[in-house]
Amino acid sequence: MGYQKHFLIFLIILVLTRLISGSEAPESLVIASHCSSTCGGITIPYPFGIEEGCYYKDKDDNSPTTTMKIKCNHTFNPPKPILGRNIRILNISLQEGEIRLNNRISYSCNNPSGRWDSWMNLRTFTISSSKNMFLATGCDTYAWFKGKRYGKNYSTGCMTTCNEIDDVLVNGNICNGVGCCEASIPDGVTNITITAYSYNNHTQVKFNPCSAAYPVANDAFHFSQETLTRELSYYLNEKPWAPVVYNWGIGTKNCSEAEKVGSRILCKSNTECINLTHEQHGLDGYRCACKKGYSGNPYLPQGCQDIDECKGTNSCEKPGYCNNTIGDYNCVCPEGYHGIGNSTHRCISDISNTKKDSSLVPVIVTAGIGGVIIILLIISFIGYWRHEKRKMTTLREKNFRDNGGEILHQKVSGMDVLKIFTIQELENATNKYNEANIIGRGGFGVVYKGVISGNQPVAIKRSLKVDPNQVEQFINEVLVLSQINNRHVVKLLGCCLETEVPLLVYEFINNGTLFDHLQDEGKASCFTWNLRLKIALDIADVLSYLHTTISTPIIHRDMKSMNVLLDESYTAKVADFGASKIVPLDHGQIDTMVIGTQGYLDPEYMQTFELTEKSDVYSFGVVLLELLTKEKALSYGKPEAERCLAMYFLRKMKEDRLFDIVDKNITNDPKQVAQIKEVANLAKWCLRLKGDDRPTMKEAAMELEGIRRMGSQPKYKAEKSFDQLENSGNYMVGIAIDDDGNTNTNTSGKDSDLHSLPHFVSTLGDGR
Structure with a gap:
């Protein structure tokens, strides 16, 4: 009975100590006695503070002035802590920064x-x-x-x-x-x-x-x-x-830089300094944390105090066996016992052989009871494991059905065109989708690099969730994409439909994107004109193939240099068909959401809300401009007149100053100069306002083939010169982004012919 009483008291103490240790203690939150520690029930810990001298202020003249001053506004009941002019504080976390x-x-x-x-x-x-x-x-x-x-x-x-x-x-x-x-x-x-x-x-x-x-x-x-x-x-x-x-963090210097000026670093005794990386914070800086075994405010002298683990949760067999140490604790068996003294290695009594023999029966009884308990625990664990396994299997089967797996299985039965991967295969291929394997992000999913059976590298795309009402259309599109047989298209190898969102598996291309090569100064200087012309022809050929050659035409709808991959031989391969749309038999298109990327988006879409094959032609025209100039389609850091590459190019063409914006690395050879002029004319043709006035991709491909040969004049020419087109009132609309990021339209004609079309929004992917 006495043992039960002591055990009950121990449980009560343990619960109380857990409750106490789980709550944040208010002591040691301020730097001086005159500093307030709370405002309206909100804790204000240093380096934040209310009164003068109670908050941190960076005094380094070489860094931006940062202040953590807080105003306690007593016009409210209860008072409210305010940051800046009128921003109410709800909570401050020292541990998380x-x-x-x-x-x-x-x-x-x-x-x-x-x-x-x-x-x-x-x-x-x-x-x-x-x-x-x-x-x-x-x-x-x-x-x-x-x-x-x-x-x-x-x-x-x-x-x-x-x-x-x-x-x-x-x-x-x-x-x-x-x-x-x-x-x-x-x-x-x-x-x-x-x-x-x-x-x-x-x-x-x-x-x-x-x-x-x-x-x-x-x-x-x-x-x-x-x-x-x-x-x-x-x-x-x-x-x-x-x-x-x-x-939030402290200052603009990292830990090592702050330590060079001695006492200026705020991390006090029993603390560690944590650098703030760019992924955590917009500027360099640091924050402080108490070392393991300590708790409190790491920004104050003696702010981090030793945690008495013996008063809280510990692994010792009994509370009396716990011995607290600075920053840690250990378990000690009492006199007359030996061993480690924790819950897994209990203390053993130092008794004689005679006493051992006399106590053999209760030991056997205790061991028997313990054995029964262990067996029951094992049985319970096995039952729980089987239940969870059945639950996971049921969930995978449901996801497979919801994502159109049964429809796909029926359609590929007997065909060797598409592999259906299991969730386990792709988890093994990506090391359970480790962030280190992420090679790309976009508006339609995240792309991981993986290795499947046979050491074959692949790109695995975690797509957006499929609309249940469009499952059959999604499956049909996957089937069509998997049967595309063109060396300039990134091959779709298979998919996994057992997850909540479908996973698509593509061949892996290892030489980066066309955008990366053009924006890297070292790579761009070695990017010859002949190579750029070859890549342009590769892209034109594959878009022509998608529009006209295959039995079920496909509109890409997000053609841009970031979606053109290059292999080791600089062969262009078009990727990211997440926005693609299979053209119905009547070729009608109705789109109710913004597709594509600013700078590449067909301006006619803003009036018709329709994307057609000629929308791909417009986007291809912008890619031609990138190859000619190595400039971005949209450059926010440039003057307003130069931000939109298409608009800036058309203005220069009108002024007969094309070579003001052409990349100087490709203008050395007179023959190349002639070819550059022809490609610029083709780009101007592709960028016409009305889709009907643009060439088809087949015509653009034939035009480029003629330019590459350059022995004869290109076969296709615009029916009107650009000046004639302007005089007829058929203006090209360019899209400009002002300092506030607003989207406006501007014509390449007279200044008085400015129009304002509706704004539109498009997620900008990686922010470029």
Whole structure:
């Protein structure tokens, strides 16, 4: 009975110590006695502070001034901690180096004064990519997220539509694109501006008077139909906010640089210094953490105190066997016993052989009971393992059916065109999708490098989830792509449909993209004109093949230099058919979402919302310009007149100053100069405003073949010169991006002929 009493007391003490150790102790949070440790119930730990002398301020003249001063606003009840002008603090984490803030929601309503754009300029604070998402709500809405990332402009965004309130079926923390859309946020973004727009000023969807856009912490997002019906008065009176998680650090020097100036580093005794990499923080810097076995505030002298593990959770057999040490603990058996004294290696009594013999029966009984318990545990484990295995098998079978596996299996039965991989095969190939194997990211998925049986390298693409209503169309497209037999197309080898999202397996191309070769100064200088002309012809040939040669024509819809891979012999191979569309028998196209990439997107699409084979022709024309100039299709860092490569090129052609923008590395040979002029004329032809006025890809390929031979004049020519085209009023529209990241249109004709077409949003992939 006494043993049971002591055991019960031990359990109570253990529970209490766990509760105490699990809560954050408020002591040692301030640097001086006059410093406040809380404001309105929110803990304010140093290096943050309220009173003068209570917060960290970087005094290094060679780095940007950073301050962690917090204002405790007592006009509220309870008081509210404020950062900067009017940003409310919700929580500060020393361990994670994070701060949770309330940011104002941006909105645009059907009222001349119904607009609010939010700004988040927190100097060295950067928004967390893993803890937040960017959202927009509305029924004719598109939204921009813009800022600075590593000193360069960055933009992303999304769009959402709906016709009836009943269309919005999801209430909760899921955005399905109807009434609500989302976009991921990269690390290292500062100086953020959020803007919401409406395509039609909310005139067509009466129940939705306002659009809204905002970043929000993943655990705080909730969407409902009520969001779409909010009036302007809600945004004016309620002034809605959304919680956002930011990363913070100390100064702009890493650990080793800060240690060079001695006491200037904030990490005190019993701490370790952690460098902030660019993936965690927009600037260099560091943060501090208590060493293992210590807890407290690592930024204060003696802030990290030894944890008495003997008062909390430990591995010792009994509480009395625990011996606390500085930074650790050990288990010690009491007098009369020997052994380690923990839960797995218990203390053994030092008794005589006679006593051992006399106690043999209870030992045997105890061992028997222990054996029964062990057997029951083993049986339970085996039962649980079998249950989980059946559950996993059932889930894989469901995913296989939902992703069209049964349809695909029927269609490939007896055909040797496509391999259906298991989830285990692709996990082994990618080392369980290790991030070190990621070789590319885009708007349609993530690409991993893997090695399948026979040491064959492959590229494995984790695609977006298939729409259940379009499963059969997805399977048909996979079948058609797998049967494409062209050496200039990245071959689709197979797929895996047992996961929630389909996985596609392609051949691996090892020499990078055309974009990489053109933007690398060392590679571009060795990138000869003949090689560029060959690559242009390779691309034209394969697009002509996709449009006209195969039985089921395919429109690529995202043709750009980043989607052209080069093998070791610089043979071009077109990749990323995630946006591709198989052309129906009547060749009709109806697209209701933005496809493609800014700078390459057919301007006619902004008026017709249709993508055709001639849209690929326009994008190919932009790729020709990249080969001629080695410039990017869109360059945010350049003057406004030069940002859009297509628009800048047409202006130079009109002024008869083509060679102002042609890459100087390819203009040495007079014969090449003549060929360059012909390729420029072909590019101008491909960039015409109306799709009907552009060549087909077959005509473009034949034109390039004639230019390469150059012994005879090219077979195909534009029916009108560019000047004649201008005089006829058929202007080419170029897309320009201003300092705020807004998309505008501009003609290459007279200044008075400027037009403004609707804005559109397209996720920019890797941010370039």
